[in-house]
Amino acid sequence: MRIRVIETSIFTRKVTALLTDEEYRNLQNELVINPEKGKIIKGSNGFKIASRGRIAMKKELFDELQESIKQGGSILRGKRKPAREFDFENPNPRQIREKLGLSQNKFAGLLGISTSTLQNWEQGRRKPEGPAKILLNVAARYPDAVLDTVFISSLK
Numbered sequence: 001m002r003i004r005v006i007e008t009s010i011f012t013r014k015v016t017a018l019l020t021d022e023e024y025r026n027l028q029n030e031l032v033i034n035p036e037k038g039k040i041i042k043g044s045n046g047f048k049i050a051s052r053g054r055i056a057m058k059k060e061l062f063d064e065l066q067e068s069i070k071q072g073g074s075i076l077r078g079k080r081k082p083a084r085e086f087d088f089e090n091p092n093p094r095q096i097r098e099k100l101g102l103s104q105n106k107f108a109g110l111l112g113i114s115t116s117t118l119q120n121w122e123q124g125r126r127k128p129e130g131p132a133k134i135l136l137n138v139a140a141r142y143p144d145a146v147l148d149t150v151f152i153s154s155l156k
Contacts, residue, residue, distance in 0.1 A: 006082040008071035010064050028086060029134065091136035094122040100143050110146070111135060 005028055007015070015024055074080035097107040097118075108118040111132060120126040128136055139146040 005086040005088070006072070006075055007084045008068045008075065009083040010068040010071065012083040014064070028088070090127060091133060091140055093118060093128065093136060096136055096140045096143075097122075100139065100147065110139075 019027065071080060075082050093107075097104065100107065100110075102110065104115050104118055104122075108115045111118070113132065117126070121128055127133075135146070
């Protein structure tokens with residue numbers, strides 16, 4: 001399963017002014033891990049807003065948000081191109097394990113999960129979630145760092 005995050009030009013302008021790249025990546029990761037998070041905006045064709053509680057909003061900001069939702073609708077209908085797009089692939093545990101050259105038992109131990117959980121992931125009966133999904137993505141991108149960190153810390 002792939003998750004695509006699209007941005008309107010208003011959102012891109014605001015997010016780059018308000019968040020560092022790292023903070024924005026953290027927000028994206030949070031939404032990818034918990035796609036159900038956030039409330040659906042009424043009349044928005046499924047757009048969600050993720051916030052940390054109630055926010056008092058000035059009219060100017062509300063108008064920008066409303067315009068951004070309209071832009072989002074145009075993007076979904078194919079009438080407008082998004083300002084930016086990000087694709088997040090679900091990690092493939094078997095490919096990652098094979099790339100690391102580990103048996104199912106050793107890889108499950110590295111992840112701190114049971115071998116049967118790993119087998120369920122590899123056979124598509126279940127999907128990794130939460131911290132396991134993040135660790136799999138890190139292992140895919142930085143295999144040496146994961147191996148060094150896990151195996152060195154297990155020797156101490």
